[in-house]
Amino acid sequence: MKEKTLLKTALICSVLGLLVLYLISDYIAIDEKSVGKITLDNKDEIVKVKGIVDKVIDTEKVAIINIIQPQEMTVVLFKNENRTIKINEGNEVEIIGKVDEYEGRMEIIANRARIIG
Amino acid sequence: MFFEILIAVLLGILAGIFTGLIPGVHINLVSLLIVSISAYLLNIFSLPSLGVFIISMAITHTFLDVLPAIFLGAPDADTALGVLPGHKLLLKGMGYEAVKLTVIGSLFSLIIALFLFPLFIIIVPNVYETLQPFIGLILAGVVFYMIFVEKGIDKKFWALAVFLMAGILGIIDLTMPNLKQPLFPMLSGLFGVSMLVVSLSNKTEIPKQRITDSIKIPKFENIRALVAGTFSGSIVSFFPGMGPAQAAILASQLAGRLGTYTFLILIGGINTVNMAVSLVSLYTINKARNGAVLAIREIMTAIDLNTLILFLAAILFAGGIAVFLALFLAKIFIKFIVKVNYSMMCISVILLIVVMVFYFSSWIGLLILTVATAIGIIPNVVNVKRSHSMGCLMLPVILFFLL
DSSP states (O other): BBBHHHHHHHHHHHHHHHHHHHHHHHSOOOOOOOOGGGGGGGGGOHHHHHHEEEEEEEEEEEEEEEEEESSSHHHEEEETTSSOOOOOOOOOOEEEEEEEEEEEEEEEEEEEEEOOO | HHHHHHHHHHHHHHHHHHHSSTTTHHHHHHHHHHHHHHHHTTTTSOOHHOOOOOOOOHHHHHHTTHHHIIIIIIOOOOTGGGGGHHHHHHTTTTTHHHHHHHHHHHHHHHHHHHHHHHHHHHHHHEEEEEHGGGHHHHHHHHHHHHHTTHHHHHHHHHHHHHHHHHHHHHHHHHTTTTTTSTTHHHHHHIIIIIIHHHHHHOOOOOOOOOOOSBBBOOHHHHHHHHHHHHHHHHHHTTTTTOHHHHHHHHHHHHHHOOHHHHHHHHHHHHHHHHHHHHHHHHHOOOOOOOOHHHHHHHHHSOOOHHHHHHHHHHHHHHHHHHHHHHHHHHHHHHHHHTTOHHHHHHHHHHHHHHHHHHHHHHHHHHHHHHHHHHHHHHHHHHHHOOGGGGHHHHHHHHHHHOO
């Protein structure tokens, strides 16, 4: 195999990869969603929501947080020793996570939670 | 978003150069670091960007980790079996070709694997369910065959002895509490330091290295190595406890007798494909099969189809760039390597490995390195295949599945 062939193939791969990166990156951005608009149709979607923490149930492995927007939404935050974050009532938080349904109610399984105010 | 992703890929490639070229600095180390500081990084980067960073680093690493393995004899688990054929070519003045062969394997197997991705997505959940109960038996069969094909009862005995000694060392090493970087001293001893010690005792000298424009590999041989590499690299990425090392053993038995050239193509292919295809396991069955993908799962919990496509695009981009990097860096290595006294270089590399092992794994690491080096010298003395030393990873995995 000639080195030119190898380098040409590598170049084509890079350009193709770059093109797909450009095209797909618009579909990756997670738009902020209003809690009231999250329905069963959004199940398994990754969403971003912001709200004020109304109630926190803190256990060893999981924190269950109620946020109000003013509509209410339950957020389940699994704790990870590498990513402990202390959320208190009254904090304004931004949550990114997967929409799920539990006992007929919508909830968000958080991938990421951060205090913004 | 595009520029953020692009920056993440470029930073990932930079990190991949760092982890690929420095022996002992594994992508798992950087991936874990990213997970541990992800809460802070997420204030600057989005979740997909962190994932893209990790996957770009991992793919670049698989193209570049052959450089220290071939030129310095300091491999990681993914390149251990490539040390001997790579070094053999280096001693014939063909170090650059050795790197180029692994790069050919990496790039073309990656392209084949990307074409097969839709198929993988469909079959992985079924293959996983069907094959998992038999993996231990399949691997045990492969090992039995490897030992059986050694010629003569003496060689069969030594092959079994090397496999068992390396295997027992592997079990001790991998189950030892509080041992950081357990693979580094063991693999450096079995495949790196042992080879350097043998080279030192043979008073080897590195000849002038040549740079050729083309390498002649029979088409059928090339295709055989690429297909075997893609197949075995993919299949092991679906199962826990298995990686490129097991895939290399599996592939070299599946593909039959391979020459030095085709074996290096195979090693390169397995290494890269294994990393890329492990994303299928994450997407389809939400299982992480290596440190980099585990870090992505820790950060992102799960990935959807768009994110998978994003990762594959990052892999394609980073893989293409890594080809240029690997060949460019190989040229620097060969310029440097002929200027140094080979015996001095072997001693310096052995000392470097000793210092790094002590830094990562303390006195116990040095003990493992010494024992592993002693075991690693045996195949050379009794003239059996060095791959039997892979018992250090094969035996623990076989026992994991069978017991």
